[in-house]
Amino acid sequence: MSPVPLDPAGDPAVEDADPPAPTEGRSRRSSQGDTQRRRRGGRQGGRQDRTAPATDPEGQSADAADETGHETAQDGESGSARGDRSRRGDSDEESGARRKKVPREGIPVQHPLIEERCVVCHARDDEGKMTRISYMRKTPEAWEISIKRMVRLYFVSLSPEEAKEVVRYLAEEHGLSRQEARAAMYESERRVHWSEEDRDKDLRETCAECHTLGRVLSERRDQQEWKLLKATHLALYPLVDFQSFQGRSSRGGGGRGTTSGATSGNAGGGRGTPPSETAGTSGRGRSQDRADRVLATLTSEQGLFSDEWRDWNQEKREVPLEGRWIVLGHEVGRGPIRGTLDLQRVASGEYQSKWTWLRANGRTVVRQGTGLFYAGHSWRGRSTSTAPGELESLKEVLLLDESWTRMEGRLFTGEYNELGIEVELLRASETPTILGVLGGEMAVPSIGNRIEVIGSGFPEKIVAGDFHLGAGITVLGAERHDESRVNLLVSVDSGVPLGRRAIDFRIHQGPRAITLYDTIDGIRIRPNPGFSRVGGKMRPKQLERFEAVAFTRGPDGVPYNEDDVELMTVPVKWSLEEFPIRPGDDDLQFVGELDSETGVFTPAIDGPNPERRFSANNIGDVYVVATCTMTVPERLEVKKVPDDEEQSGDDGEDATGEVAGAEESTDQESADAANKPIAAADSPPKMIEREFRARGHLLVTVPIYVQWDQNKWNQR
Amino acid sequence: MKHVRAINQKARLIEERFAGAEDSVGPLAERIPFGCSTQLAPGWEVDSGGGTYGLCTPIERDLYDCYHSCYWPAQVPDALTNFADWSRSCGAPVQDWSSIDLVFP
Numbered sequence: 001m002s003p004v005p006l007d008p009a010g011d012p013a014v015e016d017a018d019p020p021a022p023t024e025g026r027s028r029r030s031s032q033g034d035t036q037r038r039r040r041g042g043r044q045g046g047r048q049d050r051t052a053p054a055t056d057p058e059g060q061s062a063d064a065a066d067e068t069g070h071e072t073a074q075d076g077e078s079g080s081a082r083g084d085r086s087r088r089g090d091s092d093e094e095s096g097a098r099r100k101k102v103p104r105e106g107i108p109v110q111h112p113l114i115e116e117r118c119v120v121c122h123a124r125d126d127e128g129k130m131t132r133i134s135y136m137r138k139t140p141e142a143w144e145i146s147i148k149r150m151v152r153l154y155f156v157s158l159s160p161e162e163a164k165e166v167v168r169y170l171a172e173e174h175g176l177s178r179q180e181a182r183a184a185m186y187e188s189e190r191r192v193h194w195s196e197e198d199r200d201k202d203l204r205e206t207c208a209e210c211h212t213l214g215r216v217l218s219e220r221r222d223q224q225e226w227k228l229l230k231a232t233h234l235a236l237y238p239l240v241d242f243q244s245f246q247g248r249s250s251r252g253g254g255g256r257g258t259t260s261g262a263t264s265g266n267a268g269g270g271r272g273t274p275p276s277e278t279a280g281t282s283g284r285g286r287s288q289d290r291a292d293r294v295l296a297t298l299t300s301e302q303g304l305f306s307d308e309w310r311d312w313n314q315e316k317r318e319v320p321l322e323g324r325w326i327v328l329g330h331e332v333g334r335g336p337i338r339g340t341l342d343l344q345r346v347a348s349g350e351y352q353s354k355w356t357w358l359r360a361n362g363r364t365v366v367r368q369g370t371g372l373f374y375a376g377h378s379w380r381g382r383s384t385s386t387a388p389g390e391l392e393s394l395k396e397v398l399l400l401d402e403s404w405t406r407m408e409g410r411l412f413t414g415e416y417n418e419l420g421i422e423v424e425l426l427r428a429s430e431t432p433t434i435l436g437v438l439g440g441e442m443a444v445p446s447i448g449n450r451i452e453v454i455g456s457g458f459p460e461k462i463v464a465g466d467f468h469l470g471a472g473i474t475v476l477g478a479e480r481h482d483e484s485r486v487n488l489l490v491s492v493d494s495g496v497p498l499g500r501r502a503i504d505f506r507i508h509q510g511p512r513a514i515t516l517y518d519t520i521d522g523i524r525i526r527p528n529p530g531f532s533r534v535g536g537k538m539r540p541k542q543l544e545r546f547e548a549v550a551f552t553r554g555p556d557g558v559p560y561n562e563d564d565v566e567l568m569t570v571p572v573k574w575s576l577e578e579f580p581i582r583p584g585d586d587d588l589q590f591v592g593e594l595d596s597e598t599g600v601f602t603p604a605i606d607g608p609n610p611e612r613r614f615s616a617n618n619i620g621d622v623y624v625v626a627t628c629t630m631t632v633p634e635r636l637e638v639k640k641v642p643d644d645e646e647q648s649g650d651d652g653e654d655a656t657g658e659v660a661g662a663e664e665s666t667d668q669e670s671a672d673a674a675n676k677p678i679a680a681a682d683s684p685p686k687m688i689e690r691e692f693r694a695r696g697h698l699l700v701t702v703p704i705y706v707q708w709d710q711n712k713w714n715q716r
Numbered sequence: 717m718k719h720v721r722a723i724n725q726k727a728r729l730i731e732e733r734f735a736g737a738e739d740s741v742g743p744l745a746e747r748i749p750f751g752c753s754t755q756l757a758p759g760w761e762v763d764s765g766g767g768t769y770g771l772c773t774p775i776e777r778d779l780y781d782c783y784h785s786c787y788w789p790a791q792v793p794d795a796l797t798n799f800a801d802w803s804r805s806c807g808a809p810v811q812d813w814s815s816i817d818l819v820f821p
Contacts, residue, residue, distance in 0.1 A: 152798065152821060209759075210790045236797045237786045529766075539818045581769045607813045608774035614726060615810075616773040701761045701768050702775045704791045707820050 104222070105305070106134035111169045113162055121154065133174070135225045135304055139181060140171035140374050141188055142218040145708075168372065172349075175375035177308040180220060182399055187214025188378070189397045189410040190417035190709065192542075193527045202247070206294045209244045222304040226295045247290025312376060318348055319376045319404060326484045327357065328436045328454045329411075329423035332526065333545040333599050335360035335569065336438050338454050338485065341425060349373045353396075355383055365390055376400070379407065391419060398425065405429070415540040416533065417709065428484065432457040434510035437503055441515045441567040442473075443633050445494035445685070453486045453503065455510075462486060468504040469514055472496035492516060494684075499555070499565075517552035517567060519633045519685075521559040524549050524566070525626050525696035532592065532700045534618050536605040539703055541592075546599035548572040548626040548694060572626035572692075574599045579621040579697065586612070587620025591700040594624060603700050617702060624696040633685035760791045776809040776816070793819045 108128030109115065115124060122130040129135075138146070144167050150156040151163070158166065176184065186194045196204060196213045207216050221229065233240050325341040339357040346352055355367040367390075371381025381396035391413050398409035405427045412420035426435040434455040442449045453467070464475040467488060473496065477489035501514035525546055533542035550570050554563030574596045578588040590612055592603035604618035612618070722728040763770030772778040779792060780803060786794040793799035799819050806815045 148821060210788070237789050237794065238796075239786055531761075533761075537814045538816050579767075581767055587768075608776055608810060614729065614773070617775055619768045619771065619773060621767045621769070699762060699768055702771065702773075704760075705779075705816070705818060706791060706793055707818055708790075 104129075104135070104224075106222075107137070107174055107304075109133055110173075111166070114166055114169065117156060117158060117162075117166075118150075132225065132228070133170070135222045137174045137176055137180075137220040137304065137309070138170070139176055139184055139188055139218040140167060140378065140380060142215070143167050143170045143174070168349075168374070171374045171378075175378075176218070176220065177306055177312055177375075178377040178399070178402065179308055180217075180302075180306065181375070181378055184214055184217040185397070185399055185409070187212055187218050189420075190395075190412055191410065191420070192416065192418045192531055200294075200297065202290055203294050203297065205247065206244055206291050210240075216298070216302070220302050220304055220306070220309075221298075223295075223299040225304070226298050226302075230291050230295060241289075245289050245291035316376065319373065319400065321345070321351060321373055321379070321400070324428040325407065325425040326428055326435055326454065326456050327355070327423055327425050328438075329357075329421045331421040333547045337421065337423075338438065338452075339365075340428070340484065343371075346370075351381070353381055353383055363387075363389075367394070369394075369396070371396060373400075379409070383411075394421070398423070405433075414543065415535065416542040416704075418531075418542050418544065426456050428456045430457050432459070432505050432508050434503060434505055434508070434513075436511060437513035439568075440503070440513045441517065442490065442492050443685075444492050444496050444498060444516050444518055447491040449490040449492065451488050451490055451514075453488060453505075454484060455486075455505070456484055458483050458486050458505070464488070466506050470496075470501040473501065473514070473516075498552075515565060515567060517565065519552065519635045520550045520567065520630060520690075520692070521553045521564070522551055523570060523572065523626060523628065523692045523694045524551055525624055525694050527696075528624075529697035529699055530601065530624060532601055532603045532698065533703045534592070534603045534606040534700060535703050538606055538705070539707065541603045542703075543603070544601040544698065546574065546594075546601065546624055546626070546696065548599075548628070550630075550692075570628055570630065570692075572599075572628040573597075575625045575627070576698070577623040577625050577695070579623050581621060585620075587700075588622050590618040591620045591622055591698075592618070594698075599626075601698060601700075606703055619701050622698050622700070624698045625693065626696075627691065627693045629689060629691050631687050631689050634688045760788050774810065774813075776813040779809050779816070793817075 106127075106129040109118075109124070109130045110128055114130070114133070118130065118133065122133050124130045147156075147158070147163055147167055151158060175181075181188075194212075194214075196208060199208075199213055203213060203216070207213055230245065233245070321343050322345040323343060325343065327337065327339045327341050329337040331337065337357045337359055339355065342354045342356075343351045344353075349372055351371050351373065353367075353369040353371055355365075355369070357365040357367070359365060365385060365387050367383040367385040369381055369383025371379055373379055377400045379396060379398035379400065381398075382393060383396065384393050386392070394411040394413050395417075396409065396411050398407040400407050407425040408423065410420045410422055412418075414420075424435060426433060432455065434453055436454050437451055438454065439449070439451040442451075458480055460480065462478050462480045464478045467475045467478060467486075469475065469490065472493040474491045474493070475488050476491055479487045481487060496516060498516050498518060500512045501516060502512045503510040503514050525548055527544075527546070530544040530546060531542070532544040535541035547569050548571075550567045551559075551564045552567060553559035554561070554565050556563045574594050576588055576591075576594050578585055590604055590609060592601060594601045601624070606617065608615040609618050722731045759771075761771075762768065782788045782792040783799075783803060784795045786796050789798075793802040795802065798821060802817060802819060805817050806812050809816055
């Protein structure tokens, strides 16, 4: 393995990049049309800057369109697009309107290093606005990607410390607001498991063919900049035009929609379509394509300025993080953690950190690290630990909430950032506050439940009556461990309604962290589907970790649907089964091994496997199977007494509204006792031993040959 | 198929596998040769069906096609813009796949 370093010095600020994929575009077709589009894209996105020796297609387009620091009334059109229109001979009235200059609002750049190193390509006007840079805002990670590209392709000379300084300035002054950053958190957190299915279909098909939409959510731009983003894609990866940008309807001869036609010029090249279809929307013989429609939406939804960002910009101050934070977290496969984070300020926005965790197995872990705080809401840090069995180095991505009292985020590591810990943090204070509860899942009825309350400011003298969990739930005892942890002994009366309950302390309202259930209806595997990549030669393997969580049927009385209520994780035995897709499917033999005790899947080695048909890679689909035996309460149900003949017919519902024989509507094997009859409702539950089994899907797939994240971007 | 002749080992394997099979629609999955399939529009990691069956495999066979055509610029180094020399260290990825480089943009 011989990396291709951008910066031999190992720039900590610049080395880290976008993990999922900062580049775009794919197409397999090579045709004359593609060549023509490539030329058009290159011309449009890459018009030569007269003064700049570098050839940044973004910067050049921007310079061309923004040489005077203004834009036309047709805000956002590139210079070439305007030239095309005037060649077409638009009416004098339209041309006059376009010639009318309107000020282009931007964010001045006031950093000597950026002014010095970037001005070669990014012209600076009298107000301090620099082309491209002043008209976009991004997360720290997104700015790093941009800086790295400038270093890689346009020979920008920056030392590691300088690059870090540039990224930090831009992330501060040209960063996202809190809400904007929250929407892009899953990108910054480098999550492996997320879903963008609810996002706009056009947006997904245009952008997410190659990278996550988190990349898009990590940026805010004005209209012209969004269009230049498309030009950049076309210049750097010209085949993206056919593969993704055009969209099927555009390929078929014209855009399908005209809703954004008034604001979206044609920034791309494209194959010719009849003039009647292109009139008014394009100067290149093609109507707006899917990317244009998406850009129009992004312009309105992710514009350069937002009220929240303006407010923050006016009220900006250093948000103090120093002090103690209470931590509550969960690591898949390893259970909960609780503890503290102590932050010590060493400079403006820079902290030394000390994490002290208590694991589920009772082990105490101390981690030391550093971190930076961006834009008043975003923490980026790193901590290390040499304790055996602990993840040695963890990156930290946290978001501070509006009240400055809570943070949440992910700590992660792994070749593909696949090993992570979800954490919530609460600023320690003298005001009693409950952050969360461990062991808050209790059967109805039950006695002797021991739950641990995690929070802050618990006074030394605490009695059981200080805690309120609702009618029918009695706190029999309270034992204060320290100001952040209290153990409770709780009983639950019979007949208490099932569902969520809040836990309150004296006059302080707490979270709905108590769950009451009658019995366990099944177990589920998370994550599902699991995801792993073969490796070991070209780059390390991507591991996957599983855990099983018990659940009870929800209010609808039917298990295995969205109404189910997840309870606690449970110990299980793990195994793999074939996921048959084709006759003779043999993936199970080759994809890797699942530890039967820990639920950790280790994929097989990468590369062609001569033992497989066609020397296929060791990729494939398998089932992950979890089995366990638990002693659970037998469900107490009252059979419906039919009021009349009609109701006693085949409607299948009992007196509680529960569907009889609900398990028949599912394919899960553990539903066999979902509606067991029948005992008096007020009698103590009979404990029965049940076997549970669940299956999940595991995909073992190919590696990625580009490592966008070198995991060093916050090291000092 | 009378106008198509198998010229390499893999093609002959395919031919042998379906020898005697009538031209019929299904099972479709068995008919699709390994490799990129425009019908299925496979993604890099997961195919259109949410699994791995429709993916290129072995990926090393198709890797340089992706490289030269910028087909997966986020997953494979692209020859056009960023990594023009990537293929130098490995001339035949199917045979010499262990010398394929990981790049760090």
